[in-house]
Each structure stands twice: as C-alpha cells, then as structure tokens.
Amino acid sequence: MSSLCLQRLQEERKKWRKDHPFGFFAKPTKKADGTMNLQKWEAGIPGKEGTIWHEGVYPLTIEYPDEYPSKPPKLRLPAGFYHPNVYPSGTICLSILNEEQDWRPAITLKQICLGIQDLLDTPNPNSPAQEPAWRAFQKNKAEYERKVALQAKQYAK
C-alpha cells in the first residue's frame, strides 16, 4: 500500500480534533500491541434533536481499506441494529459509501458522521436492508416508533 492512506487518516484525526460536530465522538481503536490503528475507528452518532432518535448516541465502527481514500470506508452499527437501511450484521447502505456511486476521496469523517445522523431519521424505504424495521416503517409506524424509542433508550447518552 502507499502511505497515502495513513497520511490522510492522520490528517482526518487532526481535523476532527480541531473541529467536530457537537455531541459526536470519533477515535481510532488500539491494536493489541498498544499502538493506534488508524484504519479502524469507533465513533458515537447522537440522534438528532426533535426526532425519535434523539435520546441515543449510536456506536459506529468505521473501517478504512488500504486503498482509502480511493475506496470508501466500511461502516457498521451494532449487529441487529433496528433501522430499515441497516443489514442484520449492522452494515449500512449509503450511496456516499459506494465507490461506484457517490463516494469521493474528499469526503471527510465529519461528513460521514453527519450523513449517518441524517440517515437515522430519514430512511429510504426503497432500499431495504432488513425485513422487520423495513416492514414496520412501511406498514406499522406506531410499532416502528416504539421500537426506535426503545433502542434509543438502550443507547441513551
């Protein structure tokens, strides 16, 4: 790999330190040897105020491939996360994370985190990733909102 990936990630780290949205956190994970793994981050995404998500801060794992920033990072919420566009494994469907669609090397960590926050309250029913949340969102809003609120409590700030 070229050192571009690490260089860029260290830049992201500095940028995040200087400026990140209120209520969010993001930090690289530690490797078993005590060093920092810049290619795997843990972040917390707060639900937007005034939405059914607001009570929680949702843990997000961000993995950067060696080819980053040419290739997008992989994002994951906890397995079983209740959301129409999140796979049972926690994997997220988002156009900006797809190389063939809207991913651009200039997209920053901050933009990604804000993107996920947006996605929480504005799911796309045309791109279902799990059956239960998708079905409830389409056909039983009350049930959907109850489950989301329950989940928010689970991840309460």
Place this chain on the structure above:
Amino acid sequence: MSRASNISKIIGPQNLEKLRSTKCLLIGAGGIGSELLKDLILMEFGEIHIVDLDTIDLSNLNRQFLFRQRDIKQPKSTTAVKAVQGFNNSKLVPYEGNIMDTTQFPLHWFGSFDIIFNALDNLAARRYVNKMSQFLQVPLLESGTSGFDGYMQPIIPTETECFDCTKKETPKTFPVCTIRSTPSQPIHCIVWAKNFLFAQLFAADITNDADDETKDWGTTDEEEIKRIKQETNELQELQNIILSGDNSQIPKIIEKIFIHDIEKLLKIDNLWKTRTKPVPLTESQIKTDLTDRDMDLSTVWPIADQIQKLSSITNKLMTRMKAENNHIEFDKDDEDTLEFVATAANIRSQIFHIPMKSVFDIKQTAGNIIPAIATTNAIVAGLSALVSLRVLSLLNYAKISKPTELNMVFTAKASNISQNRYLTNPTLAPPNCNCPVCSRVVRGVMKIPRNLFGELKLKDLVSILAEKYSFDSEELSVLDTTGHRLLSDFDFDSLDEKTLEEIKIIPGTLLLITDETENDDGTCLKPLELYIDEIASDDGKMSDISLPDMKIPLTKITSTTEEDNKPVEDVVPQNNGETIVLDLEDEDDEKVKKRKFAGADGDDALSKKSKSDNEIEIIEEDDIIALD
C-alpha cells in the same frame, strides 16, 4: 567473430565493457522475468541477481519458457538460473524470497545495483520496489502484461514520474446489497458463493456469539434479541452441520440457502418492484445422492447436475474439515473448493435468472486469473532490456540530455488502440507534484547501533528528530507505515516510554514523521519518511545514531479534503453499502469491466484512466481512438 560481436557493433567496445561490469537486479522470474533473464544474459550484463518467492506451476508453462513439466513445484529463481546455463555468460545470483522481506533484502542491498528490472505480479511489491528506488535513486524499469496488453515504464527517481504518480486501479468492489439481496450478474453470485457462503461454512472462525449472555445486543426487547440471535444462529447452524460431519443433513443446508433464504428475500416486496423476482428451488429438486461424478469442467451443466454436484462436493469438503483442522480456505487450484463455489454460484444465478457459467469460466473470476501469453511477455521484456541501454547511457549516438527524453511503451495494435502503431511510445513525464510517494515526502535512512534498539525510547527518537530537523515535538506524529500503526502524536503518548524493540521498530521499518504545524504563509514541513537501518555494533552510543543531513523543505498545505465543510449532497440511503472486495491472491482481479494492465505477469499496473490519459497526449490525427 566472437559471441559479443553483435552487441559490440551496436554499443561499441567501450560501452560493452561498461555493460559487462553492470550489476542489475531482476525482480520476478515468471513470465516477464524468464524473458528478461534471457535478454539480459544475451546482452552481456555482467551480473544479474534474480529474486522470486514463487514455485513453478503447470499453468506457467505456456509462457515461462525456462520451466518444464519436471520443474513443477520447484522454486522459480533457482530453476531459471539452472535452465539458462547453456547460453549464460553472466554472473547469476538467484534468491528465493519475498522482495519486501527487509531481513533478506535490506535497503542497502538494493543500493548495490546499477539498475532494477521489475517483472512483478502484484501491486504491493511494485509499490515497495518503487519506494526503494526512490530512497536510493536507482533507475527502475517497471513492466507488466495482461493478455495482449503490456507496458514498460522507465522510472528515473526525481527526474521522471514514479510508479505511484498515476492512480492505479484496485480490485473492483461490489455493494453488499447487490451481493446479498439483488444479484444481477454472474460475478455477483460468484462473489457471494466465495466470499460469503464458502467463507462462512468452511473458513469462518467458530464463534458462539449467539450464546454469549453478556453480549450487548443493542436492545432489551426479548423478541428482538431472539430475532437477531436467530439470524446469527442460522449460519452457525449450517456451520455446525458441516462440523458434525453428518452428511444426511446436506439437503438441509441446500434447502436453507436456496429455498428459505430466497423466500425471506421475496417477503421484502420493495426489492422486487422493479426487478424480476427470484424463483427458489423446490424441495423435489434437492437430492440426497452424494456420489461424486466426473464432469466436464468446460461446459455449463443443467441445474439438476449443479445441485447434485454441490451436494457431493459439500460431502467431500465435510469429510476434509476433520483432517484439516476445521478450516479450509478457498483456493482456485483446490478443485473441491472451486467446484463448491462454482455450483453454489450457478444455482444462485439460476434462481435470479442470471446465466450460469462453466467451472472453467468461474475459476477465472473466483481465482482472479489474468490471461497471460508468451508473446506479450517477450515483447515487454525485450523493450525493458532495450531501454536499459539508454538509461545506462550506453548508446553513444542516442544520448539523452535529460531523462524525460526516454520513452515508455504501451501495446497499441494488440490492445485495439491503434491500427497504425504496434506500440505507443510517449516520452516520460516529470514527477507528479502531488504524488504522495515521490513528491510530497522527503526521504532518508536513520542508522541506529544494534545495541540501542533495546535502550532507545520512542520519546528519545522523537526528540532526536525534533532537534535535528526543527520539528515542533508537540505536533509530531510518528507513523509506522510498515505495520500500519500510529505510534505517537499530539493526543497519544502512552508508548513514549517504550523502547524501539518493545514497540517493534526494527531494521527495515519505515517511519513516516509529520509535523503539520501551519506557518503564517500557509506552509508546513514536508512529511519525512525514514528507513530504519542498523549499525552492526554492540556498544554504539547515542551519538553514533546517524540521520541524513538536510533541511526539510516547506510545502503548501494542500488538503486532500478541500470540500471539507461543504455538506455532502443527497445523503441517500441506497441499495448499496458495504463493499466486498475480491481478495487478491497470487493473481489479480480479472473479471472487471474495465480492461487494465494486470496480470499473472504483471498485475494491476495502470488503470484504464491513467492509460487513457497517456493516450490522449499522443493521439495523432489519423488514429481513430474511441474514448468513451
């Protein structure tokens, strides 16, 4: 007349003597490497050191002309050297090993060569050798082929573009949604069968997550937990069947994957608004016949045969699991694993109304096989050997005043780019000023006495560097690019008291030191890449540590993230998300829609884009070049 009379007429007797004292490094003894070795010997190069880590395989013999059937499984480098003895006149030194192994091939070893010929088959090694050539300023002749396509590029450090100055194509990735829910091409099903199904059943770590009571499920809702557990459990169950060795349960696996899972997908009707619904197998199609039959691998079998073969091959793999430590990796040359992936992919294709493929064809996709032929390799190696004469200034009547007068070459006629030129030969470009490898860093070697690796602490290293190069030690980041690790920065100092040995900074480690303290004029110091080398001394002192004497140049802060505060438009959740990468094996991703210079004999070299860019520069009026 003597053996060397022809070359002597071409370059003159004096230059012939120079050539005879030239020491060159040839990296790779495969397709291009075999050809190059022959050419360099016949040209009377004095000393040729040849490195390869690979052994000979049957499928090499259609082009790697130094190898025979009897050489299969022998190391390439030593076998090649034995094979050329009949016509050899040079000093040949073979090495079996990985060129990126810093113990076997430390930086100073690379420095003992006058010129380096790359005949590699993977991007990582190409990038690594490129970096070594940049460290040492040794000319590098880079080359690669893929089928009819080939290229050759001389790299003269600091004077011409380096390997990383142009963007390289990396393996194609697929959105997880396409792979798991809505495949539309054979490759989607092959990726699913290989990276998802096979990996889960035979190569996954055995986890018992589902039974872990302390696990945070992200919800307290019992019903939810049950659902999630079930999802995880289902795969676990299949894995358990495989591990149990109970082959009477094989139909159950096939039912789950090709009936129940498809029925579940059908329930999400939004997926099928604009797509044709998949048609699951029926129970009557699933047989319990586990007889393994020999089949023609080059034809497409009917669905019943696919199902039968999948059953019998699962049975075979199940038996093998016990003997192989409950872990089998996919290997394109392991027929059982290949046939499992091929039949599973084909059954899925049938379900999703996608054409099925022969095992032979699926092997290419699943095994990332790049077509490779003798002729393209011979041409590319010949070009590389030939251009070395000019790089080494051995053609008196074709002297170059600057390295950018040298030519690089792409195949044109064979690559359907031109009918009027067999090759395109643009002159070399100067280094790309944004290249992260050759332009945006400075380089040097840090030599540390052997005994100090256990004494010198990371913070000492930081202060030595800060003092030597006037870095702001508070703002210094130390990255280990060999181990992909961050060792120290403004917000991370817990390793500062550790010795180099403790944090595994060893001879051969590459460190990237950055101090991006912004000056008032918007400049900062260029990042410094250091190669850690040892001084063979057991009582060295701190004062013996040597660093290159230089002033780190300033550079404009050119953020790679200029659109920083602009919100990303349309944060639309798509039926696309996680990407699955076809992993790189000995050969690279081939079945991508873009043609690329990649190959068994040089993979992944130049993206279509960079190639087209080159083409645009040299388009002539008469050339009909279709650029879409």
Place this chain on the structure above:
Amino acid sequence: MTASDSNKLSADEIALYDRQIRLWGMAAQANMRSARVLLVNIGSIGTEVAKNVVLSGIGNLYVLDEHVVREEDLGCQFLLTKGDVGAQRAQACLPRLQDLNPRVNLQVDCAALSSKPREFFQGFDLIVATELRSEEITALNKISRALGIPIYVAGSNGLFSYIFVDLIQFESTEEKLKSGRSTECGHVSSNREVIDVQVRHDEDDPKKVYEKITTRNSYKPFHELLQSATLQDKLTRRQAKRVNNVLPLTVSCLTQHPGSLKDLQRNVVQTCNDLHITAENLKPEYIEQFYTQLGIEFAPVAAIIGGAVAQDVINILGKKASPLNNFLVFDGITLEMPIYEF
C-alpha cells in the same frame, strides 16, 4: 466451429494452456493443433518466433535452415550452446526447442531454401521467414502467392527491424465493445475494408454491447510493395515530417543492398523521394550507425519482433484479431513501431 471429439482439447491441454485459452478460447486453441507452419531460418528472430509458437501449442513446426552455427550466434540465441559451434543450426536447436513443448510435432531440415521445389511448400498453412536477402524474399513470396499461403518476413539491422506481411487476402472477425458511433461497412484504409458488422449484447451485463466486425484485408507482394511504396496522401503534413528514419533506411536497403555507406547515403535520399517524405531528418551519423548495424541480429529486438510475428501468426490461425497489414518498422532507440499500409 463445432468441436468434434477428435478436435476437443484434453483436460491436460486445458490445464497447460489455461492462461491463453482464457484469451483466445478453446476453439482457437484446438484449431492451432492442426496448423502446419514453416519457419525459414532459426536465427535470433527465428528462435523467438519458434519459442512462442511452440509454447502456444501449435500442431506442427517445420524448421528449414541451411546455416552452420557461428560463434556470434551464441550472443543472440538462447537455444544454442558453445558446443554447437560448427554444427547445423537447425539440428542444434531441435532438442532444446522440442523440450519447450513435447506436444508439438517438430521437424528440421538443413537443406538450402533455394533447393526446395514449389511442391515442398504446398503442405504448409503459413510461412515465417527471417534472415533473407531481398531476392530471396521476392522468390519465396512468389511461391507463397502462387500457392495461396500467408507469409511473414522479418529481418533486423541491429537496433532496427522490420516485418513484411503478405496474407494475399484475409478476412478476420473481431469483437469490440461498441463505442458511441456504429461501425459501418466500407473501406477504412487503403488495404482494409469492413464487410460485415453484427451487434451482440453481453449476456452478463446487458448494458454492454459488442460489435462483431468482419474486415477484409488485402495485401501486395513484396517486390510490388517495394516498387510502389509511398506515403503520398496517406499522412498529414505534420505526420509526413515526423516519419521515423528507420522506414526510408529499411526500404532503401531492401530495394538495393548498399555496398558502402556512400551507397546508402545516396540511395536513401531517393527512397525518401519515392516515399514522398522529407530526407531532411536523416542526419549523417544516423545513417552511419544504421549502416554499421546492417544485417545484425540483437536479442532484445528479436524478442520484440519475434513476439509480434508469433502473435499475429497465432491470431490468424485462430482467425481472431485483425492481422498486421502490411509493413512494420521498429526503432530500438525511441521504441517506435509504426505500421504502414503500402
């Protein structure tokens, strides 16, 4: 083509030729098995051609070479060793060539080309000839034309080299991804005419559309080519100014073998006139170095030329890509390799 059982590749062959079958297909590979190729002279380029076609799995290769191995051959031929000096070159090459691929039926013949009657050539599908003088090329080409056999001729002058191709008339079909504009039937250049275009949609990816284009290539015999070779009206003025010096020098030497440097200096100006290109680019020292290297074989150049010839031979046996048409020169300094249609 329908593969009858006898024409079907064995599992062993598929495994051995795997990496090339993936390029040109099983049918083309099977076709190659029945091919009979005559190679005239196994020097440096000849060896490269032989190596490539033998590795690729051609059915039959017949090597005709009357030469005796000289010391300097060892500097450009990897099939020879020191002990072979003085032996018949074709004989000396045989065992090592056969070892490259035991499946190929190899025959060698140490007789002189000139001793061969016309009937001798009848049994071949294709001829590749190297190291021939102009008169020999003309004579051989006469026979190949009369018998309707495609011929490739290659020769080298040190760093410089040429390929002459006469396939008489040859129809090739190739498939290309369709670009914006549809290909239409008609002449695309003086010697090439598109005679049929079929459109095919990719079965894996319906967005991909291919065009199957059949092109008719016409050719000229060698002596006629030399007499009538011109670039008049074929190049823009800018291109005409940049024509590689190797072209006039090569054509000049083939038209009239220069007895001295002076001869060449004089002849090449005439050749430039005939070709309708400027002689201004020809520096005396360039002509001199070309003259010094006249008739010399050089391993890396042979690898490139032998590779290009063998590739085209394989292509036309498999009727795959559009063949070379009809005169190439190679400049080993700038690595330029233009293709001229004369």
